[in-house]
Amino acid sequence: MDDQSPETTGMDPHRATMEEAKRRGAKFAHSSWSLALAGLVVVVAANTMNGVAILFGLLAGVLLLASFILGIVGLASSARRSGSSLAGGIVGISASVLVALGAVMAVGVRELRKPAAPQPLTPDSSQELREITDNAYRFTLKWPGKAWKLLPREAATGVLPDALAGMTGGKDLWGVVVVERVGDLTTERFAQLSFEAMQYDKIEGEKRTKIIFAGKSAIQSNVRVIHRGTKLGLRIVYFMHQSHGYKLFGWGTSKSMGPAGASLEPFFSAFHLLPGKVVTQTTMRKAHDQSGAGWRVRKNVYENAYWGLRVTPAKGWRLILNEELKTHNDEAIVGLASNAPAMSVIVMSERISAKASRAALVAFYQQSILASEGMAPDGESTLRIAGQRVSAKRYRMSEHDLLHAIVFVSGVAYQVLITSLQSARSQVHEQLPAGLASLSIIPEKDLMPLRQKLAKSFLDVDLVDHGFALRHGVYTDFDHRFSLTLPAGHWEAVVGKQSTSFASLSRICFFDQVAGLSGLVLSAPLNPAEQKSKDATRLFYRRVLSHRFTTTVPKSTPSSTKLGDFIALSDTFERNQVGERSMEHIVAWVDKGYGRALVVLGPKTLYKRFVGRLAGLKAALRPLAVTTRAHSRKGNVFTDNQLGFRAKGPDPSWRLRKSVGQKTLAINRTLRWDKSAERFEVFAVIVSEDQSRVMWGVLEQKLIEGLSKGALGKPKRSMTKVAGLTARRITAHTLTEQREAYLMRRGHTFFGLMTRTKHWGTKPDVLLKGFELL
Numbered sequence: 001m002d003d004q005s006p007e008t009t010g011m012d013p014h015r016a017t018m019e020e021a022k023r024r025g026a027k028f029a030h031s032s033w034s035l036a037l038a039g040l041v042v043v044v045a046a047n048t049m050n051g052v053a054i055l056f057g058l059l060a061g062v063l064l065l066a067s068f069i070l071g072i073v074g075l076a077s078s079a080r081r082s083g084s085s086l087a088g089g090i091v092g093i094s095a096s097v098l099v100a101l102g103a104v105m106a107v108g109v110r111e112l113r114k115p116a117a118p119q120p121l122t123p124d125s126s127q128e129l130r131e132i133t134d135n136a137y138r139f140t141l142k143w144p145g146k147a148w149k150l151l152p153r154e155a156a157t158g159v160l161p162d163a164l165a166g167m168t169g170g171k172d173l174w175g176v177v178v179v180e181r182v183g184d185l186t187t188e189r190f191a192q193l194s195f196e197a198m199q200y201d202k203i204e205g206e207k208r209t210k211i212i213f214a215g216k217s218a219i220q221s222n223v224r225v226i227h228r229g230t231k232l233g234l235r236i237v238y239f240m241h242q243s244h245g246y247k248l249f250g251w252g253t254s255k256s257m258g259p260a261g262a263s264l265e266p267f268f269s270a271f272h273l274l275p276g277k278v279v280t281q282t283t284m285r286k287a288h289d290q291s292g293a294g295w296r297v298r299k300n301v302y303e304n305a306y307w308g309l310r311v312t313p314a315k316g317w318r319l320i321l322n323e324e325l326k327t328h329n330d331e332a333i334v335g336l337a338s339n340a341p342a343m344s345v346i347v348m349s350e351r352i353s354a355k356a357s358r359a360a361l362v363a364f365y366q367q368s369i370l371a372s373e374g375m376a377p378d379g380e381s382t383l384r385i386a387g388q389r390v391s392a393k394r395y396r397m398s399e400h401d402l403l404h405a406i407v408f409v410s411g412v413a414y415q416v417l418i419t420s421l422q423s424a425r426s427q428v429h430e431q432l433p434a435g436l437a438s439l440s441i442i443p444e445k446d447l448m449p450l451r452q453k454l455a456k457s458f459l460d461v462d463l464v465d466h467g468f469a470l471r472h473g474v475y476t477d478f479d480h481r482f483s484l485t486l487p488a489g490h491w492e493a494v495v496g497k498q499s500t501s502f503a504s505l506s507r508i509c510f511f512d513q514v515a516g517l518s519g520l521v522l523s524a525p526l527n528p529a530e531q532k533s534k535d536a537t538r539l540f541y542r543r544v545l546s547h548r549f550t551t552t553v554p555k556s557t558p559s560s561t562k563l564g565d566f567i568a569l570s571d572t573f574e575r576n577q578v579g580e581r582s583m584e585h586i587v588a589w590v591d592k593g594y595g596r597a598l599v600v601l602g603p604k605t606l607y608k609r610f611v612g613r614l615a616g617l618k619a620a621l622r623p624l625a626v627t628t629r630a631h632s633r634k635g636n637v638f639t640d641n642q643l644g645f646r647a648k649g650p651d652p653s654w655r656l657r658k659s660v661g662q663k664t665l666a667i668n669r670t671l672r673w674d675k676s677a678e679r680f681e682v683f684a685v686i687v688s689e690d691q692s693r694v695m696w697g698v699l700e701q702k703l704i705e706g707l708s709k710g711a712l713g714k715p716k717r718s719m720t721k722v723a724g725l726t727a728r729r730i731t732a733h734t735l736t737e738q739r740e741a742y743l744m745r746r747g748h749t750f751f752g753l754m755t756r757t758k759h760w761g762t763k764p765d766v767l768l769k770g771f772e773l774l
Helices: 013-048 050-081 087-113 187-196 259-269 322-328 358-370 422-436 444-454 496-501 528-532 536-548 604-620 692-708 764-768
Strands: 131-134 139-142 148-151 165-169 173-181 202-213 216-227 230-241 244-253 271-273 290-292 295-298 301-304 309-311 318-320 334-339 342-351 376-385 388-397 400-409 412-421 439-441 462-465 468-471 474-477 482-485 491-495 506-512 517-525 559-563 566-577 580-591 594-603 621-623 631-634 637-640 645-648 655-660 667-675 678-686 716-722 725-733 737-746 749-758 771-773
Touching: 139 165, 139 173, 148 692, 165 259, 173 259, 173 334, 187 216, 187 230, 187 244, 202 230, 230 259, 244 259, 259 271, 309 334, 309 342, 318 322, 322 334, 322 342, 334 422, 342 422, 358 388, 358 400, 358 412, 376 400, 376 412, 376 422, 400 422, 412 422, 462 491, 468 491, 468 506, 474 506, 482 506, 482 517, 491 496, 496 506, 517 536, 517 604, 528 536, 536 566, 536 580, 536 594, 559 580, 580 604, 594 604, 604 621, 645 678, 692 725, 692 737, 692 749, 716 737, 737 764, 749 764
Parallel strands: none
Antiparallel strands: 131 139, 139 271, 148 165, 165 173, 173 244, 202 216, 216 230, 230 244, 290 295, 295 301, 301 309, 309 439, 318 334, 334 342, 342 412, 376 388, 388 400, 400 412, 462 468, 468 474, 474 482, 482 621, 491 506, 506 517, 517 594, 559 566, 566 580, 580 594, 631 637, 637 645, 645 771, 655 667, 667 678, 678 749, 716 725, 725 737, 737 749
16 A cells, blocks of 8 residues: 555554654754854854954844744744644744844953043044134134035144134145234235245245135235245235234145136135124134254243243243244244234344453344345334343334344343334234243253253154155265264254255254354265366365355365265364354365265354364264165165155065155155055155144044045044054954054154955054064
């Protein structure tokens, strides 16, 4: 018979039903456990591979849900088949519950293992402003769109010290708003005075047009300039409002500006005047803590260990330092500024001997001022400066007043120059005493400990610009191929274009103000006559004398001296320097197509110290090998001696595919290594001290924008260490890769590192080991 029923087989029907229920329960239990275990695996993966957590989480949820359903089905099937055998269903549900608990625990463990919350970052880097309103000067800046970032006052002052607000956007586009109380000046005169005050390497042209802006008659100026070797385009709008001059200053690289500065239109369109009375602000920004060669700022108080000067800004005044100070006067040591009314106080200093005639010095300084074009005497005033009552000469130049006073304290002559608008003379009379009261002399008992603290501050200077680097007390000139190691002492260096104001052939000027010494290194390619001559050193020596002594070149019989591998000619001269006798020593030699000269000056009264320091300087000056370059590449290793870093891929399979120099206003070096779809990038940015505060936020924002494209969620920020520097870290994930960016600063140079790695590929830490500082 084909049919085999329980009756024919002799099997108990109830028992057969029980066996069938067990088989079905076991089948459901097995399936449920399998799905549950698969779900557990996916949960673990979801908690270890952050970038695909969402995808894995969804998959885990589907598997756990299927496991639970199978458990319910198994339970129902068992109950229907046998009223008592519920093992299969219970097992399935238990599996689902256990895995669900495991998932919860895994997520909890993951949360516990998360790094600590990111440390608070600066306001300029974390704020996403949509509008800035200045209630005192009655204007607002509205966010123009995604490509732009608004800069509140604390950030905008890092771009331009007097800025009230600003923004940055696109590629190297900047804009700031400046307001000054200027009295009854016309818009035309306000624009002209502002143009005359510009300080750039070169101004190539200007075009002014009359326009209507913010409902006011205004002047728009388009200017082309060269600044630090970069061609910039400026678009400036000037207008007057309630005795205040408003200046909207926008700029960028020539390429980014577009025709007539069209790329800056979003900035200018974002500005709107508000109704109401304009109130001149008296609250000024405070200077951040910083140090220079022999000076420091702590809690907005400036102290100079060389000159024994302390400046504590009074209400309504702020410090002028660094790049801004140089635009006022290359020889100034510190300054003060006020905008109620617009006024500046600049301090210069000169060390003098006890025998020097003060009257002769005063006459010398006054004659120097009168020699300036357009300067005319305009009476006298009595001022109180650093506890002394002194007579100040007033000079008139165009719409400006200049007050000039000299204070003599302990062998130092302090020149104080006060500049203001003639139209605000009554306000100057009211506000100036508070500003001058900010100046004081550091007591002798406090001066020596301060000098000891700052004696080696020049070692902390990290200054880089086109063709040279000054780092750890060593100046390296890559264009002219030499270096100078500053010896022990209180040295301050002036390099780059600023040094040529002391001598046309100068590459670096250095000063030990405590010792009363100053020096220069002159360097120039040999001219045709020197190249052809067998005695090129003697010809170059005579060329140096003609530069140093512009009236009568002294008859000199120089002596030969050994300088490293070179024979140099040297001689010492006496000359009159600011009313007293001084010594000048010149050492000249020829080196591989270049003429070099070391010039050291010092008061005759300090001649013994002068000779001792001179010997140290000779030993410190050493020509570089011809092979030394600003940067070099060998395989996938890139060394930048100028910016001071070395970077490489973790192994030869990582190829250095991109190496560029300065292409934009900000980025000075960009490098990129690739391996398949993974990437390691390094960039370096050189900024001024004043710009460093705002650049933190600007660069960090650009990094966040770059990492956000296609990322899952917002990037996370934290702090870490890279190459010994404290770095800001930004982390983001996509479905397949992990992205990280690091931003750190040394001196005036910002370094940025970016990694893109697969979740199952290279670890970011492996790439970071390829970056080191020199």
